[in-house]
Amino acid sequence: MLTEQSAATVRATLPAVGAAIGEITERFYTRLFAAHPELLRDLFNRGNQAAGTQKQALAGSIAAFATHLLEHPEQRPDAMLGRIAHKHASLGVAPEQYAVVHEHLFAAIAEVLGEAVTPEVAAAWDEVYWLMANALVAIERRLYAESGGPGLRAWEVVERVEETADVVSFRVRPADGGPVAGFRAGQYVSVGVTLPDGARQIRQYSLSGAPGEAVRQFSVKRVHGGQTPDGEVSHHLHARVRPGDVLELSEPYGDLVLEAGPDTPVLLASAGIGVTPMVAMLADLAATGHGGPVTVVHGDRSPADHALRADHEAYAGKLPDAAVHFFYERDAGPGARTGLVDLTGIEVRPGTRAYLCGPLPFMRAVRAQLVEKGVAPADIHYEVFGPDLWLAQG
Structure with a gap:
């Protein structure tokens, strides 16, 4: 003090x-x-x-x-x-x-x-x-x-999965053949690359695979800058990295981690590439036999832009009490809704622990709706990709 x-x-x-x-x-x-x-x-x-x-x-x-x-x-x-x-x-x-x-x-x-x-x-x-x-x-x-200390470790890319036109998942294993430590669903790793100009840049990407696997999976969205520069590391990974290449990864970090009892109601809300930690959490809930109600909410531009959608649906399908709500701005199709994410009409159980990941306006809107539905502010947790501007924007 x-x-x-x-x-x-x-x-x-x-x-x-x-x-x-x-x-x-x-x-x-x-x-x-x-x-x-x-x-x-x-x-x-x-x-x-x-x-x-x-x-x-x-x-x-x-x-x-x-x-x-x-x-x-x-x-x-x-x-x-x-x-x-x-x-x-x-x-x-x-x-x-x-x-x-x-x-x-x-x-x-x-x-x-x-x-x-x-x-x-x-x-x-x-x-x-x-x-x-x-x-x-x-x-x-x-x-x-x-x-085990700071620093990055060499990992070999064993598989590259084109999830959407702008999202790729990389599956990697330790290049030294050593053990793979566990991680908590929701965490991320730093990935270090050397760019053509010689700069060594580091970015964080959520682990999007199930905890406990022998390989790690992280998913990368190619960042198109618009008013700001294009994402140089995401473009490098998309354009240049293939199976057999070696990347440097940190151990897993991140404080947005799944914490719920076996019967706790859970809500996982995401938009865009914010889906990545939510899918890992859903995989963990399925693997541990979570028996409580799970509400899955995701918003995207279209089904074609929805990365990891098959995993989203498959893991939810393994849970005994799961409700899935997908929102798309266009081409929604059967079983989905057209427009932005709106919790109106979606049941949110008492005692729900909510996890949010996506653009700030999305998370602010969802958080406000959850509070209106009676979810305690202390039970609403979020992850911001990049610098955390939630506090900076008041």
Whole structure:
């Protein structure tokens, strides 16, 4: 918790820092990459930097953490910290890197706010930073201990499955012939590739196969940028990676994991490529003989765009009490609905644990409908692909 003096200073300066946090993070990344260009080349997502989403996520997390310290001084925002720590661990972030971030972040704060950053103000925000950083280091240290340490391992591609025109699943096994550790349904792995320009870029992809298999499966959607750059790693994987090729993968990470008793009502709601962790969860429910009601909801542009649809239906069909609701914007066909996902008319059982994955507008809409139907907010869990902008967007 913050000291009383620092809490008063942070409370007084939070509006000014919050108003300038976008410019602060812009300056921060400019300084950081000027001093350490290897971080942009080999660690940070160049696409997210170009689009500005990573800056928004950093700004949102800092503001949210400081606000939480003021509003709940006796509690630590473990959900937010856990989400960040899992992502950091999948990238192999080391404790000493927090000192590098601190140096350039506080230099950016001083540049933007100027004389307003008195020694007292600097000390208070320094306390905020290290409370957050040290908490993340502790969580990441535990995650590394559980997974066997940071770093990527070589995996051979044994099968490539064209799920849709823009989604490919890769099935991989350890290139060294060693054992495959288990994972929890809903988790992801980092995949490292070397691009034609020599950059080593890393992206996270959900494990879309059933836990406990001898091979791992992850599914990749080819990202078409539109207003932002195309996804360079997804395009590389689609265009260049074939069976026999070797990729680097991290151990599984991610805090959106299936946690439900054998009779707990479960709702799995997804849209687009958000289907991937939901299919893994559905596979796990089927494999463990889940007896409670399971509601499956998915939205997509069309049946042809619905990746892993056969798995979606097959795993649901193995459950004794499952209801499947597919929504398509066009070409819905028999048994599906036309339009965006709408929970109106869909039964949601008391005590339901809900898991959401898809674009933010989709998850916000579904979450609001679930709350209206009586689902406790604490029982609604979500996963954001890429930088988590839920907090950044208020």
